[in-house]
Amino acid sequence: xxxxxxxxxxxxxxxxxxxxxxxxxxxxxxxxxxxxxxxxxxxxxxxxxxxxxxxxxxxxxxxxxxxxxxxxxxxxxxxxxxxxxxxxxxxxxxxxxxxxx
Ligand SMILES: [Zn+2]
Numbered sequence: 001x002x003x004x005x006x007x008x009x010x011x012x013x014x015x016x017x018x019x020x021x022x023x024x025x026x027x028x029x030x031x032x033x034x035x036x037x038x039x040x041x042x043x044x045x046x047x048x049x050x051x052x053x054x055x056x057x058x059x060x061x062x063x064x065x066x067x068x069x070x071x072x073x074x075x076x077x078x079x080x081x082x083x084x085x086x087x088x089x090x091x092x093x094x095x096x097x098x099x100x101x
Contacts, residue, residue: 014035018034028044060077
């Protein structure tokens, strides 16, 4: 039960959503439902995905302080900052930048 999307429920005047697992759905691990009327709001990332993303953002925050970072590396890190999932190519580039800086 955490993080609520800042939207109004489409079926009632509630702003409160509950983050719950949905074990019977193959492609989505969690979802948001309205706390008042139970209406489906949206699919949600797994706790692991959220955690991995936060860890990566922390690494990027630290890396961006590094004056030795090239313009390309800086732009790349800024471009993937908000992404929850990186492509294999982006992941390889990210790891490479983290390894040398
Ligand atoms: Zn509702």
